[in-house]
Amino acid sequence: MKNLNIKRKLIALILATTPLTLSITSCNNKNETKVIEEENINETTTTENNKEETKSNDEIIIDSIKNIENDIKDSLNKENFEEAKEKGIDFFISLTDFLFYNEPYKDTNITLDDISEQAKKEVFHSLNVIDGWIMEIAPNYKDNLSEKYQAVKDFTSEKYYQVLDKIREYLGDENYNAIKEIKDQIKGDIKEGYNNTKDKIKDKANEWYQEFKALH
Numbered sequence: 001m002k003n004l005n006i007k008r009k010l011i012a013l014i015l016a017t018t019p020l021t022l023s024i025t026s027c028n029n030k031n032e033t034k035v036i037e038e039e040n041i042n043e044t045t046t047t048e049n050n051k052e053e054t055k056s057n058d059e060i061i062i063d064s065i066k067n068i069e070n071d072i073k074d075s076l077n078k079e080n081f082e083e084a085k086e087k088g089i090d091f092f093i094s095l096t097d098f099l100f101y102n103e104p105y106k107d108t109n110i111t112l113d114d115i116s117e118q119a120k121k122e123v124f125h126s127l128n129v130i131d132g133w134i135m136e137i138a139p140n141y142k143d144n145l146s147e148k149y150q151a152v153k154d155f156t157s158e159k160y161y162q163v164l165d166k167i168r169e170y171l172g173d174e175n176y177n178a179i180k181e182i183k184d185q186i187k188g189d190i191k192e193g194y195n196n197t198k199d200k201i202k203d204k205a206n207e208w209y210q211e212f213k214a215l216h
Contacts, residue, residue: 010076010136057110058119064106065095065126072130081137088134089141093149095127100152100168124161131156 055063068091075084097103099120104111112120134141142153155167 006081006137010133014073014076014133057114058116060108061105061110061115062119062122065123069126069130072133076133076137085134085138085141088130088138089145091130092127092134092142093145095123096149096152099124099127099164100155100171101148102168120164121161124164125158128156128158 068087072084072087072091075081075087094106098105098112102111102113115123142149145153151171152167160167
């Protein structure tokens with residue numbers, strides 16, 4: 001009964017989240033047959049290899065993460081919760097290193113500074129979504145990780161994306177024992193950013209109002 005409830009929750013959570021846009025490939029009609037000569041096979045293989053070589057950094061990172069997401073989702077759907085948890089831990093560690101500690105992503109030489117702002121947002125969103133999936137089946141799955149990862153375990157929420165650079169700056173000295181101070185500072189930065197945005201909106205509204213008065 002417990003597993004059934006977890007599965008229902010996970011299905012609802014997975015349906016409610018959209019980590020990354022999946023590409024859809026059209027299929028040929030099943031009844032259609034086609035004879036491909038050897039030279040065409042070679043040409044196709046060469047074309048595919050060239051596509052791989054010309055992939056952008058954004059595509060390399062996002063495609064890899066999309067594959068991992070699908071793999072974890074498959075484990076969850078099959079109720080292989082322990083397997084999903086282990087994959088989730090590996091995912092969390094690799095993305096933490098990539099997002100917060102400026103380390104290359106997995107076996108690539110690509111760091112966070114090598115991808116676009118939009119790709120960064122998608123990667124951070126993916127971390128947030130998959131962390132939520134794993135938390136449903138193992139709420140304390142990050143508790144046994146090293147201090148390096150403990151320092152950022154509460155920063156996966158998307159509200160922290162706007163101060164990601166600040167978090168990376170604070171963690172640059174590997175001062176993992178100052179987690180509370182880091183969190184307090186980050187909260188201050190978020191509040192300051194919110195107040196600045198609010199002030200800008202207020203100033204703009206006042207500007208519009210003054211222009212409106214001048215016209216009337």
